[in-house]
Amino acid sequence: MNNITKACLDFAFNLKFDDTAPNTCEQMKKYIFDLICCAVAGSKTKEVDAFKYLCRLNVVQTGITPLGLTHPTSLYYAALLNGASGHALEMDDSDRTGLSHPGVMVITPALLAGCMQQSTGKDFLTACIAGYEIMLRVGTALGLSHYALWHTTGTTGPLGGSIAVGKLNKLTRDQLGHAFGNAGTLCSGLWEFNATKAQSKILHVGHGVADSILVCQLASQNFTGADKILEGKQGLFKGFHEEKFDESLFQDFGSMWRSDGVSFKPYPCCRHTHGGIDAGLELHRKLGDVPVEEIEKVVIETYQAAYDVVGNKKISSVKDAKFSLPFTVCTAIADGLVSEESFGEKSLRDQSKLSLVEKCTVCVASDIQAIHPFHEQSRVTLEMKSGEKISAFIADPLGEPETPLDWPDLAAKAKTLLSFISENEMNELQERVRTIEEEDIADLYQFVHSLSIK
Incomplete structure (x- = not known):
């Protein structure tokens, strides 16, 4: 199959809310709720203080206020901090075959882009699903040999994030392709930090989320990127030495929803x-x-x-x-x-x-x-x-598709993460996400931000 990148982009660009499966939308709401809770809680940890420092160095008059801070910064630095916050507690969702954490890489930049664009809840849901579907397929194609050296969240996350942000920014088909191509060329993240348990893991996430924003901003100005970033002779698969992979992963868009099978983490560790x-x-x-x-x-x-x-x-x-x-x-x-x-x-x-x-x-x-x-x-x-x-x-840990966490379970997890907010605020957060089709994403982000500065 010589048109893998094109297949990904055609699916993502053309995906409409009415094309998505009801169960997939319901699952995505759970991922959104879970990620928001993880990010708000993570924004209060010492692990993200260095990212807050960067945001304070780059205060602007008209920008967006990141989680845990009260002064606006640029969209790029807000993405860095919000991304790091979402992964700081190691509680965000994960995918076993994609070998990555899709929620923090896709939902985080989409929430920021949706806020800036005043997107509808339906558009936001659709963009997130499109981002998950692409990111998870690329990660699954790269496989375990890739994961042995590369942090797959970092190497595939910008691809999914750029898809979600590009759709919310209403990029043209060509512009979305440029954003995707440049996201792929920026993919990175090595496991060597584990030798000393350094903090690079959340840097991979924050950097990847910010890159998702960056490449879409560039694409809006018709800044070009590779058109075969996945399968090209000097593309991502060749670069990561994955010459053989399951091409059928990119042939079942719309019939196989990989977003349905992502796992939740009940415990705050790897x-x-x-x-x-x-x-x-x-x-x-x-x-x-x-x-x-x-x-x-x-x-x-x-x-x-x-x-x-x-x-x-x-x-x-x-x-x-x-x-x-x-x-x-x-x-x-x-x-x-x-x-x-x-x-x-x-x-x-x-x-x-x-x-x-x-x-x-x-x-x-x-x-x-x-x-x-x-x-x-x-x-x-x-x-x-x-x-x-x-x-x-x-056989399957708690939180896997075979042993799922449902809304009551996620609410119980949320209470442990956000013990500092009131029961009414928790109920409001859950209700707003469960009815996100009716939401203005800018309003939702402002509410989420208000929780982060309590």
Whole structure:
């Protein structure tokens, strides 16, 4: 198939609200609600202070006010901060085959563009769906070999974001193509930051969101970009050494809605830890009153990507803990829950928990690896001092399409993220998103911003 870029652009440009499936729209509302809650909560974290500093350096008279601040800045810097905020808590949605976090990369710039353009809720929904459909297909095509080196959220996010922003900015078909081409040439994000648990992950996100805005602004002035950025001889697939991929991914637009299958994150840590957490919670229930000191060994079986990203046992910071399968599994076993408090100072210094972490062995299981990324399974086995073995197997972590979170679940998650807002404000936020077809996006953004400065 030699016209992959064209297929993506034709679908995105021509997509209308009435073309979308009702279930897809309902799912997108859930992603929007979840992302807004993550971003408002994330805007209050220390992780985004450096981005707030950039915004304060670039205060303007007429611009847009980013989350967590009271002075306007340019659309570009607002996108940097809002993007970083949406991913700061590691609670935003994720896609197992696209290997990325689509909500923060697509919904964030769309919300800003929709505010500036005073877009309708229907146009906003349609733009977000178009962005998801493109981003997720490219990520799935790139696959696990790409993800081993590249942070796929950073390398595919600007593509989805530029589609959503371009539609809301009402770019022509040619202009949308230019924006998409330039988004592709700016795609970036390497995993090397994980070696020292540096902060680059939210930089990848903020930068990608801002690039989505930038390329569409340039395209509005007819600044040109590559017309075959995906499949071209020097395009994205060739550049990332993905010469062989499933071309059928780009042949089922409109019949297969990949937006329907994105996962929600119930726990505030890397998604690769969630299967292990669910297994740990099941083991906590099985242990009952048996103290964790009776555990001789913990064997965690997972897939290669999880082993590579979250297999570490060394815990010296919050970031280490959130990206540690042993720590999160042992927290679930010991405490019977995993929440933001699980990564607080008291938890990180809990010697009984840290001793249990030292008893962990993480390995890749052939049966689990064989079906990844289509399922993110986990098996945890406890070897007791008595010689007894207790095991738990998770086929699909909580929040996957097979084990979905519905509106009541998302509302409960939202309350933990936004404990500082009133019940009336929470109810209003949920109702406005659930009836977003009737919303003016500028009004919605102003309401969301008001929550972020409480």
